[in-house]
Amino acid sequence: MALFGSSKKNYSTITVKKRDVPDGLWMKCPSCGEVVYKEEVAANLEVCTKCNHHFTLPRQARIDLLSDPGTFEEWAGNIKSVDALGFTGMQSYVQKLEANQSKSGWDDAVTVGGCKLNGRDIGLGVMDFSFLGASMGSVVGERITYLIERCTKEKRPVLLACASGGARMYEGMLSLMQMAKTSAALARHAEAGLPYIPILTHPTMAGVMASFATLGDLIVAEPEALIGFAGARVIKETTQQDLPEGFQRSEFLQEHGLIDKVIPRSELREQMSLILDYLCDK
Amino acid sequence: MSAQFSLPFESPVHKLESKLKELEAFSQEQDIDVSHEINNMKDKIEQTRNNIYANLTAWQKVQVARHPNRPYTMDYIESMTTDFVEIHGDRIHRDDRAIVGGFAKIDGQKVMIIGSQKGRDTKSNVETNFGCAHPEGYRKALRMMKLADKFNVPIVTLIDTKGAYAGLESEERHIAEAIAVNLRECFNIKVPIICVIIGEGGSGGALGIGIGNRILIMEHAYYSVISPEGCAAILWKDRAFSDQAAEALKITGKDLLKLKLADEIIPEPQGGAHADLQKASENLKLAILKNLEELNTMSAEEILQDRYNKFRVMGEFEGSVE
Incomplete structure (x- = not known):
């Protein structure tokens, strides 16, 4: 760094730029590189107004998108993650949880509940990657299992917006077993003849993919979402293979016949409602 | 050996x-x-x-579980069963040698035995892909389980894998779906299932044949959501901390018993299973027979409910969902 000097004057041009583009109003789309107006993007369901790049849709906005106004009632909201292993790492699990809770205002990585979608009673779950990478701890597994079990009892279809980096390491094997628990509940939901549709959003990986995210009657995904089991870096390291263009993206999965349909966010609500019409109305 | x-x-x-x-x-x-x-x-x-x-510390147990002389599924099948009829392939793509199995008799009792298989030299390691199954391995396992279910033969799985294979072909043939379907379908199997971690229990790849009414673990085996090296690389940013990660992840039989994720630890002979295959086999056989005897008294309905209840309560949190 000394080569370039340390005078703060060097950075004065940035301050001028900042005045031109007030912080928080505009953003640069990482996909097309265009500068877009944040409010416009938000109003467009967090989809780039120039190139249709799908940004992360915040949890509440996702719930609002997939439920009729005022109908969402949260279920299993009273459970809290605990540090069952007494995890001894660089940072404690409790610290990690508290940091994520205060940053996000949510208590854990998933919200589930009952609501109506175009007048139909459904169960809805929304996973939130911004909370600890939507990793699957006991609370995440329990809420999803409860959602499925209650919907089996109440004969509701289930929509589950998935996102996850995988297991929650801080909960060790308790985390892994949530894959089994949620899949068990889905076996019974399916046995009852009820529809379940996971909606894969960016990114949905690892343990979540190897359980409830791929157990749908239909599996749908948002455009360009990263979807897979092992991370691309791990695959490269273990196999030294060159990975093809678009590997593990929604469109790649659809081409390979692994998912049913890529649905742009602007059509998601209507498409889900229509598909449920086909699956529910006898 | x-x-x-x-x-x-x-x-x-x-x-x-x-x-x-x-x-x-x-x-x-x-x-x-x-x-x-x-x-x-x-x-x-x-x-x-x-x-x-x-x-042994957790990390040392990982070393023992990976010992190249450690008995693998075929060793146990040879020493503990008779009349083995091996079954091959997933009927779609190929015969994945990382998961082997077939009908066998343990003290005359018929079982479907399915397990991970590793190799001992270059040729067999290539053949078994070092015990890391592709999607077709999990589909082959499920095919064998459904066959056993149809003809009312109890199932024993022996688990010893680093994990499911992370590779391009694995992803293209949908490894995640293959495992997920196994998880779900295993809750519809009406015959008893006993799962034994005999070596490495590597995350989802292990769980893919790990849904049972009983989960047993050999004394020096381990079962973990991520390899200690992988965890150390992510949480400590350095693989040199693998021993600490192994400790923190709580992966030994004793840990799993405490967390109510395993039912029983099967003792190993002095110096580990690799020191005495016959004794290790004998202990494994006794544990399987004892648990089978208990499960054989249950009706199909009870078996299904028992398996559901077992996994339903896994997890720890504060408060109640209702």
């Missing part, structure tokens, strides 16, 4: 063993009777080994 390979923490034993050799050579050369000293030395070796194996 050759005894060439040794683990670093076994070095006190090896030092004593080389001293013993010297002593024996000396005795022969000089024609002096040192049988008393030799016996003392043998006792000391035995004691030292037992001490080491009784106090």
